[in-house]
Amino acid sequence: MTNTRKNTLLSSLVAALVLAMPMSAHANYVAEKAVKGAVAGAVVAEATGGDAAQGAAAGAALGAVAGAVQKDNFEDHRAHHQNNGHRKHR
Numbered sequence: 001m002t003n004t005r006k007n008t009l010l011s012s013l014v015a016a017l018v019l020a021m022p023m024s025a026h027a028n029y030v031a032e033k034a035v036k037g038a039v040a041g042a043v044v045a046e047a048t049g050g051d052a053a054q055g056a057a058a059g060a061a062l063g064a065v066a067g068a069v070q071k072d073n074f075e076d077h078r079a080h081h082q083n084n085g086h087r088k089h090r
Contacts, residue, residue: 004046008043008046008047011039011042011043011047029070030068030071031067033063033064033066033070034060034061034063034064034067035063037059037060037061037062037064037066038056038057038060038063039056039059040059040063041056041057041058041059041060041062041063042055042056042059043055044059
């Protein structure tokens with residue numbers, strides 16, 4: 001087995017384990033997305049012949065931004081429903 005195939009196989013296995021791993025309820029949502037993005041970026045970069053470290057860095061950045069946006073949207077949505085959804089109609 002060539003070195004590239006070993007790296008690709010190892011990266012794929014690590015990605016599968018990390019993505020399948022349950023995150024605790026107290027895990028930081030943005031950090032979770034950054035880690036998943038880093039793993040995905042490394043796997044994609046390795047599979048396409050690129051540098052896995054650069055792919056991981058790009059994936060982590062994208063994952064962190066996506067996680068921050070999703071968390072903000074969720075918090076806005078929850079706040080909206082807490083403020084408007086539980087008022088009694090007269």
